[in-house]
Amino acid sequence: MGLVLTEEQTLLKETASQFFQEKLPVANLRKLRDEKNADGFERSTWKEMADLGFAGVLVPESYGGTEFGPVGLGIILEQAGRTIASTPLLSTVLLGTTAVQLGGSQTQRQDILPAIAAGETIMALAVEEGPHHNPTQIATTATADGDNFKLSGSKTFVIDGHIADTLIVVARTSGEVNDSNGLTLFLVNTSGTDGLEITRTIMADSRNAANVTLKDVSVPASAVLGGVDGGWDVLEPVLDAGRIGVSAELMGLIQEAFDQTLVYLKERTQFGEPIGSFQALQHRAAEMFAELEVCRSVVLDALSALEERRNDVPSLASLAKARLSEASKHITNECLQMHGGVGMTDEYDVGLFMKRARVAAATFGNAGFHRDRYAGLDGF
């Protein structure tokens, strides 16, 4: 297991850190929010990220990628979390690449992977149908229609759905709602497709998600990603990768929120003393520090499990997502409280961290969902 970064990974961390601090600081998210930017992210910066090799992290070199692997991507996502950077790293680089790698035919890989690496295509996973993560509760149907399939249904909280060139739509080709059998993944082009409607939703964290409705959307059989009725074999590992990726982003977010709070504790004075000298706050800060250390171990091990293709990936994905969802809630709450009144203002970043933490915690399963899953995987 690798719980310590290699020299190459440390270098990548520095590059990524510098990039996000300079090009996509928190101020960038504020700007996109305030000017009501329709995309919710900067295409020119995304192109720069692709040039740095960030978009092709999981893409094999033979397809034009940089192949830094999941640990490398985790490092980038963590740094992105520190500035709450709005990028398609999760939707496209992690979920898109993983899905195509796992389920894609030779043609699909050839078509999509080099385009992802070059930053030329954006993908989005359309799975959720309700307000709580439930990847087997799929009512969207896909029915065979000659050589084609017809898709009908609606999806919610599709991350980067409104800017995606291609959607990966999870639909039911057989079975009952809640079955993991009978699901099929489809690649659906978002331009010029009849019956497809995508609407951006404005979320509390000012990041990107969309609602998608499909009314008799016709796709060719070549759009199937993986096997018909066997979509779960691709979807579950893709979701696990996503859970680990979101955890890595949350790691960066809580570390940054904590670091900023620590600075504030040392600067802000009340009753003639820096508030950081009060034991009531010191102990809570120390507890948060210990929690951050534990979170870091969990995220690193989950990333290495992914990289080494270990068979405990599902358990570790749930461990990481449960832990980071809960820790991010606790830590952002504490950080806001320690900031006092100014924490409630839009001007300070702590509120933005808190809002992003809640959306990320709900993404691909909250702490309760993942404790339940961990227990099931562990045989109780």
Place this chain on the structure above:
Amino acid sequence: MDALEQFRADTRAWLEENCPPSMRTPMPEDESPWGGKRAVWKNPESKQWLDAMASKGWTAPQWPSEYGGGGLSKEENKVLQQELRRIKARPALMSFGIWMLGPALLEFANEEQKKEHLPKIVRGEIRWCQGYSEPGAGSDLAGLQTKCEDKGDHYLVNGQKIWTSYADKADWIFALVRTDTNVKHDGISFLLIDMEQDGVEARPITMISGASPFCETFFTDATAPKGNLVGELNKGWTIAKRLLQHEREMISGMGMGSGGGGTGLADLAKDYVGQAGGKISDATVRDSVARQKMDSHAFGLTLQRTTEEAKAGQGTGAASSIFKYYGTELNKRRNELIIELMGTQGLGWEGDSFSEAELSAPRSWLRSKGNSIEGGTTEVQLNVISKRVLGLPS
């Protein structure tokens, strides 16, 4: 075959020959091999096992062989521990001498002291106890008062220690004593005292668990030769701090993955709460068990990461405080959960209506409460983290 693989093969063969069969079974509490002059060997094979391991220096595998240790490298010791685990061997010796005093002597003692004491620790001949806390000096350890006077050719010690673990069974005590009353930290010395003298008396204290692992220890004109002072006069605080670090690591490692008489939490819950379709039937209980197992998993990974970081020359440096705080709080939660899972069967004190495992549950639960008090309270660990690691102002 490389040298390490050769070492593994040799070790395996040696253990096969020297580890008695009964030493490969779970160890009942009353067969714990503490050694010492007054050791009682309920199972003679535990003495045989100790002697065999001590002859190789493997009760302290990484100590230099010139002091009776095993002289093994870190890698060799890892192999040894793996091989011991493989055959489920019991510890050959449990010893504060090995866990706490020995490392301090190796770092701070003079050659004569090392030659005198370390080999006896390795062989389990002398059982040591620790004389740190006093009635008025617990977490504020530097407030200790036990007086140590220079009488020319020897030291004269007067005062009282408390919470001295197994002092009533120990042969010697390593104690912090006050050699200068005018200053706080800089007036403390580290002294080794033979307990086999009239001036030392140890009285057991009965704890809430019903057991008496701790004593009050009284010094009334007790004496120690000048050569028993370790390190410099009035510089004992440095040694004390280092020793506490070893102690914290020891305590935070206790109880991890144990409890419930070797039964896992989930199985315990299924037995006492019930199951439905392979799941614990009560959703709240199931969530609590999952939470505990996940916390434990996460903490285990953190211990592992710190070890890897230390090897790579990285790390936060605050590890021992974090582990002491987190590990002991985790262990307390685990014990709370166990008695909750067992219901009233986990709250029995004596009698035939309770199994042995059931009777041990409330005792372990009560014992665990001390984890966040001994070796520096949780609050003290949080102070250390907030001041030394986070740099928060005083």
